[in-house]
Amino acid sequence: MNHFSRSVVALLSLSVAPVFAQGLSSPLGTPAPSKSAPADPSSALPHGQGAGVHSPLSPFAPLKQRTDVVAWSVLTDVKTVIRNKRIVPVYPAAVTALDQKTIRLQGFMMPLEPGEQQRHFLLASVPLTCSFCTPGGPESMVEVRTVKPVKYSQAAVVVEGKFHVLQADPYGLYYRFTEATGVK
Secondary structure, three states: OOHHHHHHHHHHHHHHHHHHHOOOOOOOOOOOOOOOOOOOHHHHOOEOOOOOOOOOOOOOOOOOOOOOOEOHHHHOOOEEEEEOOEEEEEOOHHHHOOOOOEEEEEEEEEEOOOOOEEEEEEEEOOOOOOOOOOOOOHHHEEEEEEEEEEEOOOOOEEEEEEEEEOOOOOOOOOEEEEEEEEEO
């Protein structure tokens, strides 16, 4: 192996090795454990990434508080465990109670199809800052399938539909809307 080949291998090993060692983390950091809290085995479960971070440089305003929609803080309060080499969500009771119910959720559209009219998209808790990056973890996005096409919008939208809490989605999604409609 010549000097150039050894240099390339060394650079590749430096750039690839840390990727395998990374774990899930929150952009907000990990809260310090409470010393006064009793030992609870469920507290040892790692949390998801949360609702994502709304960039202060974003041209889009953050979501405003609304009483007619489910809050993202409810959906993002998910813990995870590793089972059979997969990260599996562990939903709190407040989330499982929403399964198969018709609910409303406010968020930002992430199109999955080309065109101005969308029938299949992701609804995210924060707006996209990069067309190749997801704004948060799977607990901060909901797959949406609408009855009728919805006009794409970069501003926040409200969607109403039958909400599904997913247990073993092959794409790693935690939530899905079916029979959804856009709400003004």
